[in-house]
Amino acid sequence: MNASGTYSCRLTTGQQSAPVTCAIGSESLDITTSRGKQSLNYADLQDFRLINYHLFLTTASGEMELSELGHDTESFFENLWNAYMHRSKESLFAEGTPLYEGEGDYTFTEQGVSQHGIAKIELLDDALLLCPHDHFARRIPLCFTHEPVEENFGITLTLDTGDTYRFSRIGRDTSAVFEKMCKARKTVSRGWQQAHQELNSHLDERLGERQHNYRHILDCGCTLITGLYRLGGEGFWFAGLKEGRAAVELVTPEQTATYLYAYDCGNRAFEYSLRHAMESVGLHREVIFTDLSDKPLYQMTVGRSYHLRFLREHNQGRVIHNPAWDKNISEFFG
Numbered sequence: 001m002n003a004s005g006t007y008s009c010r011l012t013t014g015q016q017s018a019p020v021t022c023a024i025g026s027e028s029l030d031i032t033t034s035r036g037k038q039s040l041n042y043a044d045l046q047d048f049r050l051i052n053y054h055l056f057l058t059t060a061s062g063e064m065e066l067s068e069l070g071h072d073t074e075s076f077f078e079n080l081w082n083a084y085m086h087r088s089k090e091s092l093f094a095e096g097t098p099l100y101e102g103e104g105d106y107t108f109t110e111q112g113v114s115q116h117g118i119a120k121i122e123l124l125d126d127a128l129l130l131c132p133h134d135h136f137a138r139r140i141p142l143c144f145t146h147e148p149v150e151e152n153f154g155i156t157l158t159l160d161t162g163d164t165y166r167f168s169r170i171g172r173d174t175s176a177v178f179e180k181m182c183k184a185r186k187t188v189s190r191g192w193q194q195a196h197q198e199l200n201s202h203l204d205e206r207l208g209e210r211q212h213n214y215r216h217i218l219d220c221g222c223t224l225i226t227g228l229y230r231l232g233g234e235g236f237w238f239a240g241l242k243e244g245r246a247a248v249e250l251v252t253p254e255q256t257a258t259y260l261y262a263y264d265c266g267n268r269a270f271e272y273s274l275r276h277a278m279e280s281v282g283l284h285r286e287v288i289f290t291d292l293s294d295k296p297l298y299q300m301t302v303g304r305s306y307h308l309r310f311l312r313e314h315n316q317g318r319v320i321h322n323p324a325w326d327k328n329i330s331e332f333f334g
Contacts, residue, residue, distance in 0.1 A: 018034065049133065108130070210238075213321075222242040246262075248274065277307040
């Protein structure tokens with residue numbers, strides 16, 4: 001690497017090979033050849049692995065190989081991993097000063113499907129962050145977890161959904177991290193419960209002009225649920241659930257529509273995904289419904305949360321708040 005922060009190496013794609021220079025940016029890996037410049041956005045980078053001093057990058061369109069980095073090989077890999085992690089954190093809206101930073105083995109099981117590998121690990125005051133060198137980064141919110149379990153030199157977190165996340169091989173830090181995690185989880189869980197109690201105790205007042213919407217959805221025979229986004233954040237949401245259909249209302253200062261969903265997984269499973277998805281996006285609620293074709297950061301967000309994917313896949317459109325709103329909502333619920 002020279003003073004400008006670029007690395008000289010060889011790029012091989014398919015049967016073609018050529019010398020290039022690479023620059024690790026905040027949003028992409030920029031590659032310059034004799035024919036020009038191309039950028040590999042981190043949203044398109046699915047995996048990268050260092051094998052015998054060759055770096056293999058798996059993208060949505062195929063595999064690339066970087067070699068002839070010499071003594072810079074390991075530093076290139078580490079710097080790329082750090083940049084990729086930073087971008088993954090941005091996509092997961094993970095904020096705050098870490099209570100712990102390290103690296104270790106991880107295993108998680110979501111909906112019966114398991115994944116394992118090596119990850120950079122951060123314990124934040126409201127979540128555990130796992131960032132491997134692939135697209136399986138996860139932010140695990142402490143407000144939805146059961147008590148952490150420390151065993152066999154590792155720590156396991158189980159969510160209310162039944163998903164489990166375990167990390168290990170972090171050396172002598174295990175017990176200290178476990179204590180910090182237990183303390184953070186207790187604080188977050190208490191605050192999360194109190195905030196929801198406060199919301200429900202003053203619901204009519206906080207609904208404001210949305211009281212009509214709430215009452216109308218209730219009159220349609222729906223079960224009503226309410227929830228917050230991130231702890232300490234602004235706004236809240238409520239939803240009416242009825243026989244595989246849901247109407248979700250975002251109560252914010254902005255003018256928003258009512259979002260409609262159809263599902264066959266049962267109300268409880270839908271509620272889990274809704275609560276997790278809403279908490280995961282925080283103030284970035286547009287991720288739930290917006291077109292992602294020109295938003296690579298949000299593409300990473302959705303790719304790292306099956307709850308967000310579930311909502312997007314089951315969305316049936318939206319109803320604008322206009323004189324026809326009551327009629328449209330009534331027809332949707334039949």
